Amino acid sequence: xxxxxxxxxxxxxxxxxxxxxxxxxxxxxxxxxxxxxxxxxxxxxxxxxxxxxxxxxxxxxxxxxxxxxxxxxxxxxxxxxxxxxxxxxxxxxxxxxxxxxxxxxxxxxxxxxxxxxxxxxxxxxxxxxxxxxxxxxxxxxxxxxxxxxxxxxxxxxxxxxxxxxxxxxxxxxxxxxxxxxxxxxxxxxxxxxxxxxxxxxxxxxxxxxxxxxxxxxxxxxxxxxxxxxxxxxxxxxxxxxxxxxxxxxxxxxxxxxxxxxxxxxxxxxxxxxxx
Amino acid sequence: xxxxxxxxxxxxxxxxxxxxxxxxxxxxxxxxxxxxxxxxxxxxxxxxxxxxxxxxxxxxxxxxxxxxxxxxxxxxxxxxxxxxxxxxxxxxxxxxxxxxxxxxxxxxxxxxxxxxxxxxxxxxxxxxxxxxxxxxxxxxxxxxxxxxxxxxxxxxxxxxxxxxxxxxxxxxxxxxxxxxxxxxxxxxxxxxxxxxxxxxxxxxxxxxxxxxxxxxxxxxxxxxxxxxxxxxxxxxxxxxxxxxxxxxxxxxxxxxxxxxxxxxxxxxxxxxxxxxxxxxxxxxxxxxxxxxxxxxxx
Numbered sequence: 001x002x003x004x005x006x007x008x009x010x011x012x013x014x015x016x017x018x019x020x021x022x023x024x025x026x027x028x029x030x031x032x033x034x035x036x037x038x039x040x041x042x043x044x045x046x047x048x049x050x051x052x053x054x055x056x057x058x059x060x061x062x063x064x065x066x067x068x069x070x071x072x073x074x075x076x077x078x079x080x081x082x083x084x085x086x087x088x089x090x091x092x093x094x095x096x097x098x099x100x101x102x103x104x105x106x107x108x109x110x111x112x113x114x115x116x117x118x119x120x121x122x123x124x125x126x127x128x129x130x131x132x133x134x135x136x137x138x139x140x141x142x143x144x145x146x147x148x149x150x151x152x153x154x155x156x157x158x159x160x161x162x163x164x165x166x167x168x169x170x171x172x173x174x175x176x177x178x179x180x181x182x183x184x185x186x187x188x189x190x191x192x193x194x195x196x197x198x199x200x201x202x203x204x205x206x207x208x209x210x211x212x213x214x215x216x217x218x219x220x221x222x223x224x225x226x227x228x229x230x231x232x233x234x235x236x237x238x239x240x241x242x243x244x245x246x247x248x249x250x251x252x253x254x255x256x257x258x259x260x261x262x263x264x265x266x267x268x269x270x271x272x273x274x275x
Numbered sequence: 276x277x278x279x280x281x282x283x284x285x286x287x288x289x290x291x292x293x294x295x296x297x298x299x300x301x302x303x304x305x306x307x308x309x310x311x312x313x314x315x316x317x318x319x320x321x322x323x324x325x326x327x328x329x330x331x332x333x334x335x336x337x338x339x340x341x342x343x344x345x346x347x348x349x350x351x352x353x354x355x356x357x358x359x360x361x362x363x364x365x366x367x368x369x370x371x372x373x374x375x376x377x378x379x380x381x382x383x384x385x386x387x388x389x390x391x392x393x394x395x396x397x398x399x400x401x402x403x404x405x406x407x408x409x410x411x412x413x414x415x416x417x418x419x420x421x422x423x424x425x426x427x428x429x430x431x432x433x434x435x436x437x438x439x440x441x442x443x444x445x446x447x448x449x450x451x452x453x454x455x456x457x458x459x460x461x462x463x464x465x466x467x468x469x470x471x472x473x474x475x476x477x478x479x480x481x482x483x484x485x486x487x488x489x490x491x492x493x494x495x496x497x498x499x500x501x502x503x504x505x506x507x508x509x510x511x512x513x514x515x516x517x518x519x520x521x522x523x524x525x526x527x528x529x530x531x532x533x534x535x536x537x538x539x540x541x542x543x544x545x546x547x548x549x550x551x552x553x554x555x556x557x558x559x560x561x562x563x564x565x566x567x568x569x570x571x572x573x
Binding site: 013016017020021023024025027028030031034042044046047087088090091093094095098100103106109110112113115116117118119120121122123124125126127128143144146147148150151154179204207208210211215226229230233238240243244247248250251254255257258259262 | 280282283284286287289290291293294296297298299300301302304305308365366369372373377380381384385386387388389390391392393394395396398399400402403405407408409410413414417445449502505506508509512513527528531532535536541544545548549551552555556559
């Protein structure tokens, strides 16, 4: 595109970029400098890293028990991602490749359930889990997270499945494949990028989820990271160094996943949005 | 039934079962609970009691909903959505004018802000605005804007929500900016070139060319942002006072949660949750209607 920008305009663009990047990165920078700072008793002390130390991290992992919480979250997240992406793929194939009665109804229902607020589902699900004695169990959390990530996962994957040319499927049939064989050897390998993008979204949701974890889990051995942070904050109200160290530990895996899935993330959003 | 007719339902069996059991059934159950008295007494007795519309009368009849909770929910969502869309659009337009390096820096930092979990992000903003030792207090005190007695931003409704809005916009503008930036690539250059030859200003070209062509993209990001910002929970609950200490700053979600979980009044909490759900359904419906009308016109 042609943009004839005057020197003054160029300065403006420069300033805007600097201000934007500063606003965007400041919280992350501030979290890290507080986490690595030996004496983060006030915000201005924490601004510039002095007395670099890992003390805050060892305190978070020791007293704060963050190693345990991260392990729990890792288990919940991995199982949630595998289950939700697995069954979402089946659903996405049905929605993208077959014409059947009530197809539109199912599609609209999948759209509408995405809009339901967690707060509305929380009360009945809490009572249900209490009745089934599944409070304080990671399995209960996994069930809820699978259900929560499923509608978006189906919606997102549908775009990727629809993008695979139908001719490839027909070629597989001509070679004598049955439907499941075609699914395994043709369709599945081609939607792997879509599965990666979808997993990234489920991963982030399950890893950092707070509302259900706060309600379902009250025993320390089964706490996940979201609720672990909350408890740490309550117990050590003024230990900002420890809290920011724990926050950094929670943030790191999400950033890694985002950076790894970055290209596919974009593709998934565009294809998902345009149907 | 031939296999080909049965297959879609075979494939859908697992996902639909999960959705029905863990999303649809709870929504039916919460609606049912909204018409029951289900507090501590009934929990001990082991049985909720049907009371018709009493829960809704209690919510809608009091001043609290109209003077505190609704304004908190609606004004917050409105400001957050408008702020997110405006900033996201400006960033997308900025991205178009930057070179490769500038683009990489802006997109990279936006991705990091997007990846910052809502829970940790909220704690960072609370730490920045901490009334005792936060960087904002020491900075303002240093230049003499506030006295040595300090100032607690979290007790006042307006300043509380100003911080919440900053937090939410910081977290959600990257999605909008990246989506709109991708959409901008679909606007043909020729239109802008022709308009420029006619002497149209950048402002004019934005409203007469970019906005009409990009309307579906804007619609999608606005719908999603509205739905997200209406049901914001952790970002409010985790701020000082948000977990029940300061009823002035509750929104619908937090009010429902505190009523049901902290005060063990499941019936009333369910009624508030139903109200929130109905509100979200209405908003989605209005947006979808508007979208479809646009489609018919074209």
